[in-house]
Each structure stands twice: as C-alpha cells, then as structure tokens.
Amino acid sequence: MKKWIVLFWVGVFWVGCRSHSDSVIRIDMSEIRGEIDLKFGDIATDCRLVRLETKPEALLEGWFKIWVGDRYIVTYGNEEMHLFSAIGEHIRRLSVNGRGPGEFEYISCLTVDEKTDRLYFSDVGKQNSLSVIDLKTGEFVKAFELPSARPEEMVLVHDSVLFCLPAYRKAAYELYQVTLDGDFLEGFPRQQPIGTKIMNDPFLIVHENACYFMPVGTDTLFRVVDGQKIPQCIFDGLRAVDGEKGKEMGTTVSIRYYSTDYMFVQLQYLKRMERKFGENVYTFDGDPDVCLVAWEDGQVKRVRGIYVDELHYIMTDYDLMISEKYVCQAISAMEFREHIQTDDISYRSWYTHMKDDDNPVLLIGKRF
Numbered sequence: 001m002k003k004w005i006v007l008f009w010v011g012v013f014w015v016g017c018r019s020h021s022d023s024v025i026r027i028d029m030s031e032i033r034g035e036i037d038l039k040f041g042d043i044a045t046d047c048r049l050v051r052l053e054t055k056p057e058a059l060l061e062g063w064f065k066i067w068v069g070d071r072y073i074v075t076y077g078n079e080e081m082h083l084f085s086a087i088g089e090h091i092r093r094l095s096v097n098g099r100g101p102g103e104f105e106y107i108s109c110l111t112v113d114e115k116t117d118r119l120y121f122s123d124v125g126k127q128n129s130l131s132v133i134d135l136k137t138g139e140f141v142k143a144f145e146l147p148s149a150r151p152e153e154m155v156l157v158h159d160s161v162l163f164c165l166p167a168y169r170k171a172a173y174e175l176y177q178v179t180l181d182g183d184f185l186e187g188f189p190r191q192q193p194i195g196t197k198i199m200n201d202p203f204l205i206v207h208e209n210a211c212y213f214m215p216v217g218t219d220t221l222f223r224v225v226d227g228q229k230i231p232q233c234i235f236d237g238l239r240a241v242d243g244e245k246g247k248e249m250g251t252t253v254s255i256r257y258y259s260t261d262y263m264f265v266q267l268q269y270l271k272r273m274e275r276k277f278g279e280n281v282y283t284f285d286g287d288p289d290v291c292l293v294a295w296e297d298g299q300v301k302r303v304r305g306i307y308v309d310e311l312h313y314i315m316t317d318y319d320l321m322i323s324e325k326y327v328c329q330a331i332s333a334m335e336f337r338e339h340i341q342t343d344d345i346s347y348r349s350w351y352t353h354m355k356d357d358d359n360p361v362l363l364i365g366k367r368f
Contacts, residue, residue, distance in 0.1 A: 037307060
C-alpha cells in the first residue's frame with residue numbers, strides 16, 4: 001500500500017499569478033475589499049430550473065439537503081429521504097428517521113454511484129459505519145464498518161473510491177479512502193494544524209480530477225494529488241481560537257464553494273463558548289459574512305447577492321449545496337410564486353398549478 005506523503009510548504013506568499021497549483025497561496029481574511037454581486041452563471045454552466053413533484057407521500061418539510069447527479073436528485077432531512085428523477089419526478093421514499101437497518105437519526109453526508117444505482121450515507125446515530133441503499137428497489141442493502149470516525153463530508157472519486165472527511169478532532173485520520181465495499185485503502189493520519197488553530201466546518205470537494213479538503217481545526221486548504229497531501233492555500237489574518245471558557249473564541253472560516261476562478265468563504269466571529277447541558281453553546285458577534293476570494297489577485301470581497309437570470313432577481317439568502325458535478329439552490333414555492341407574479345418569465349405556467357406549500361423549485365447548474 002502506498003504511503004501518503006505530507007508536504008509542508010512554509011513561507012510561500014501570494015505572487016499574483018493565475019495558476020495556483022504549484023505554490024501555497026496566503027489569503028489575508030482580515031481585509032475585506034468592497035462588495036460584489038455575482039450571477040449564478042458565474043458559478044455554474046448549463047443552468048436549469050427543476051420543479052420537484054409534490055405528492056402527499058413526498059412533501060419536503062422543515063430542514064433538508066439535496067444531492068444532484070446526472071440521473072437522480074436525492075433529498076434528505078430530519079424525517080425522510082426521497083429519490084427524484086433529474087427532471088423532478090418523484091420516484092420513491094428511500095428511508096425514514098429511525099434506528100433500524102437503512103433508517104437514520106441524522107444524515108451527515110451522502111453520495112450516489114449512479115452506475116450501480118447505489119446510495120451511500122453516513123448517519124450520526126451509527127458511528128463509524130456507512131449504510132447502502134439500492135435505488136432501483138429502495139431497499140436497504142448493507143452497512144459496513146469504517147476504519148475511522150464517520151465522515152462529515154464524503155465524495156465519490158473515479159466511480160470507485162469514497163473519500164471520507166471526519167469532523168471529529170480526535171479521529172485517527174484527517175481524510176481517508178475506502179472502496180465501495182468498505183475496504184480501507186489509505187489515509188492521512190491526523191496532524192497538528194500548520195498555521196492558526198481555528199474553528200471551521202470541514203470541507204471536501206472534487207475539482208478537475210483532484211480532491212480538495214480542509215480538515216476541522218485548521219486554517220489550511222489541502223489538495224490531494226497522486227496520494228500526496230499538498231497545502232493549497234492558508235487563511236491569514238484570523239483570530240486564533242481560545243478554548244478557555246468565557247474568553248473570546250476567535251474567527252471561524254468555512255469554505256462553501258470552490259471553482260477554478262474563486263471560492264466562497266463564510267466568516268463568523270465567535271465571542272465565547274459555554275458548556276450547557278453537555279453541549280457547547282456559542283455566542284456570535286453579528287451575522288456571518290459570505291466572501292468571494294479570487295484566485296487571480298487574492299482579494300477578498302463580500303458577496304451582496306447572486307443574480308439569477310432565469311428569475312430576474314437577486315438571491316441574498318442562499319445555501320448552495322454541492323455534489324460531485326453540480327451546484328444547487330432550493331427556492332421555496334412561495335418565494336418562487338412571488339417573483340413569478342412580478343416578472344414576465346417563461347416559467348409563468350408553473351404558477352397556475354403551484355401552491356405556497358408545494359415542494360421547492362431547484363436552481364441547478366453544472367460546476368466548472
């Protein structure tokens with residue numbers, strides 16, 4: 001088995017070149033230089049709207065996430081998991097909240113192998129294991145043990161390998177690989193952060209046949225190439241996390257989207273942490289800032305909104321959901337109806353048959 005080599009580049013600063021594959025980019029997050037409006041077409045290509053079919057047995061209520069592929073759309077949330085076709089037709093319910101085989105308490109991540117019609121998901125209630133569902137039948141297939149802590153993020157690479165990124169700070173591996181049958185391939189043992197120790201959400205994405213990841217508790221984004229973990233960029237200008245009770249906690253930085261030209265980064269400012277009823281309770285200073293970091297010049301700008309050509313309006317409240325190939329934004333039926341009423345667009349026929357509590361409309365684009 002190949003060993004994964006950890007390469008540390010220290011003291012390499014941003015030099016203003018477009019190519020960012022051969023050096024570590026240092027990004028100063030302490031200085032936000034103005035604001036910017038984006039178009040959804042700047043984020044993705046082949047943009048389309050998909051109206052998820054509304055049925056009594058397939059109502060999406062409350063909080064939910066979405067995975068989008070070439071053939072399938074999967075929704076999962078607090079209560080149920082549903083399978084839709086690529087054009088929004090409901091196919092079947094896949095799973096429900098529970099503790100039985102194939103059921104879930106809270107799904108942290110999932111992905112789909114569309115070649116074999118199998119779905120893989122990680123459940124908080126089933127530590128260190130993945131569950132598998134057959135999409136053709138909707139039946140639970142099996143669950144298999146993982147070599148480390150359950151993944152908080154997971155992607156399918158080359159249709160054969162699952163990259164798993166745990167959120168647990170004491171996990172044996174920062175990132176590890178398993179086959180679709182659960183056989184362990186290799187992994188990066190957990191290391192001390194290169195730079196400032198911060199609080200962040202783990203981030204994992206596949207881009208141009210390379211895997212990029214940001215482990216929990218670090219200010220560094222890594223790129224995986226040929227079994228090597230290479231620092232890609234380091235976030236400078238962040239307040240370090242102070243773990244002592246009642247003290248200022250510092251800055252949280254979490255990557256929300258990654259592309260060839262830029263990435264979205266969310267900044268939040270922690271004031272303090274308190275331990276209540278066995279859980280950490282965080283107090284934040286103001287609302288989070290969603291910033292665009294351009295690879296071309298390293299500048300950081302606050303994103304005011306994302307303009308959607310198909311709807312002629314600007315999204316100011318958005319939660320982009322990323323899969324291996326697509327980026328997706330859910331728009332509630334009520335919000336969609338409001339904008340159709342005031343704009344002359346080609347989707348007006350949907351308004352005639354749409355109710356405010358119907359399933360959402362999805363804005364989907366192919367990542368580049």
